[in-house]
Amino acid sequence: MKKIVPIILAGGIGTRLWPISRQSYPKQFRKLGADDSLFQDAIKRFQGALFHRPIVVTNDSYRFHVVEQMGEIASLPEQILLEPISRNTAPAVLAATLATLAKDPDAVCVVTPADHLMPDHAQFAACVSKGLSAVHAGHMVTFGISPNRPETGFGYLELTSPPTADQETVRLKSFTEKPDVDAAAQMLASGRHLWNAGIFLFRARDMVAAFESHAPAMLPPVRAALTDKELDLGFTRLPRDHWSALPDVSIDYAIMEKQHDLHVVPYDGRWSDLGGWQSVWREDVNNAGKDATVTLGDSHAIDCQSSLLMAEHPDQVLVGLGLENVIAVATKDAVLVADKSRSSDIGALVKDLAQRGHKQAHTMPRDYRPWGWFEQLVAGPGFQVKIITVHPGGVLSLQSHERRAEHWVVVEGCPTVSIGPDSFEVPANQSVYVPLGAQHRLENNGSQDVVLIEVQTGAYLGEDDITRYEDAYART
Missing domain, CATH: 2.60.120.10 (Jelly Rolls)
Known part of the structure; x- marks a missing residue:
């Protein structure tokens, strides 16, 4: 059986996990209380017999982080594509797909972010296998997370019917933007909605055809970038002049939301996008109750409820007294104290720090x-x-x-x-x-x-x- 080519997108910044995630060293390369970073776990997700060596797309600034962390887990990439500037996920997916197609006209690819938590690798591989029949029939497949709460921070996939155990895939009816609380509750109750995981499975030629239909203007600059690429120490550098001509747009907006006849594979294993401190808190309280307080590093909670305390530096001690619904994160050069319900606003906070000239907005000590x-x-x-x-x-x-x-x-x-x-x-x-x-x-x-x-x-x-x-x- 032909192996699937993983395309791992590792160029994000993750500002909503500031101050431990910054532009100089973002969350996908951090080991958040685990033996492996999120990036390393994403690489290991594709080390089974089903998968080829991965193509990694990342920012030029992170190229040596990628090599070092892959070396730590004895993994070799098929290719590392370096973006000179960030242009969101659509150009990155297109470049990796075209590079794959040039080597194999029948290639099947799976695209995934590098910064999601999906620790059950066997279950993920089984879900990918379920989508192959639809892919070989010419459909593109997306993966949906079975929701367990009325979440307002994610986009949703509306299915044509509730999924059943004997189905490999379910047809997608529509994409739904982040809802309000009432709409999210209705979606949860319907049984026909899944969270959009941003993971896609497809034949390379079908993805290129989708760009030809929905975003044809992106093809010439990406093809030109691959033609004029520069090979440097095992990296593939994409030229800035071609890349800067591309729009800053996600693969969801550019292609998937316009593509007809998408199929969905439901995934009910453990998953989190770790998109903010509320997500980190939630992952650690799953077995401890909804009002539990999470302590990471040398941190201590006294009479605290529903909070997260984290001391990153080994010389720090962080103590919370009588806190409720609070995020407190201390690093060597910055401290965040926030209402937990406001964790989605931290990205805007980082922009404000940058405008004020604080180096802590982007760089680590x-x-x-x-x-x-x-x-x-x-x-x-x-x-x-x-x-x-x-x-x-x-x-x-x-x-x-x-x-x-x-x-x-x-x-x-x-x-x-x-x-x-x-x-x-x-x-x-x-x-x-x-x-x-x-x-x-x-x-x-x-x-x-x-x-x-x-x-x-x-x-x-x-x-x-x-x-x-x-x-x-x-x-x-």
């Missing part, structure tokens, strides 16, 4: 790089202190700085350091000085992380004071 990460510990006039971790095999670029000098103190590991023409190892508890203007590089040729403390001194300490001469990761 820990700055992830392809070789590892660094984090500022303390800063003042003319100096800055960072902790830097370089993973095994990681190589910092050959670089120099015009306005600062650096002093490195190795805490763990034994990096190889180059300064000018000299190259030498620096074992733990030793240090090295990098003069202003000197070309230098650090690499980790060992089997364990290298950890060092960097003290910067100079008139200007911004990250843009870098001149790169060579870079293993093709950064400019």
